[in-house]
Amino acid sequence: EQVEVFTMSEENRRKLxxxxxxxxxxxxxxxxxxxxxxxxxxxxxxxxQIDSYDMGVPLYFPMYVEHxxxxxxxxxxxxxxxxxxxxxxxxxxxxxxxxENSIYEDILCIPxxxxxxxxxxxxxxxxxxxxxxxxxx
Numbered sequence: 001e002q003v004e005v006f007t008m009s010e011e012n013r014r015k016l017x018x019x020x021x022x023x024x025x026x027x028x029x030x031x032x033x034x035x036x037x038x039x040x041x042x043x044x045x046x047x048x049q050i051d052s053y054d055m056g057v058p059l060y061f062p063m064y065v066e067h068x069x070x071x072x073x074x075x076x077x078x079x080x081x082x083x084x085x086x087x088x089x090x091x092x093x094x095x096x097x098x099x100e101n102s103i104y105e106d107i108l109c110i111p112x113x114x115x116x117x118x119x120x121x122x123x124x125x126x127x128x129x130x131x132x133x134x135x136x137x
Contacts, residue, residue: 038121047064
């Protein structure tokens with residue numbers, strides 16, 4: 001629901017200043033690859049096929065969800081305390097462009113946060129797989 005631009009708190013800014021950037025990058029890449037491997041054959045999901053992060057650090061694992069099923073997946077995942085953000089809200093200026101509309105309506109992200117351990121990532125993936133196997137309503 002957050003649509004306004006905002007900045008992080010001063011406390012979080014200080015914490016980031018002292019973090020080991022190399023460790024953060026390695027952990028996020030590891031989490032990204034773990035998500036990619038665990039969700040690669042799930043019916044109704046299509047990853048964006050970004051496999052190399054030589055130029056940066058992933059914040060999210062973006063994926064396309066079967067057309068018009070994104071919000072149902074998000075709602076059911078919340079019941080398991082899995083929060084799947086929509087990080088690119090649809091612009092009202094795109095109403096007449098089919099390709100862009102499809103991207104904005106179907107893309108969903110899984111955060112690759114460095115604070116999460118393997119068990120956390122696997123839990124999120126298991127929840128998503130379980131929901132995607134359920135009969136569609």
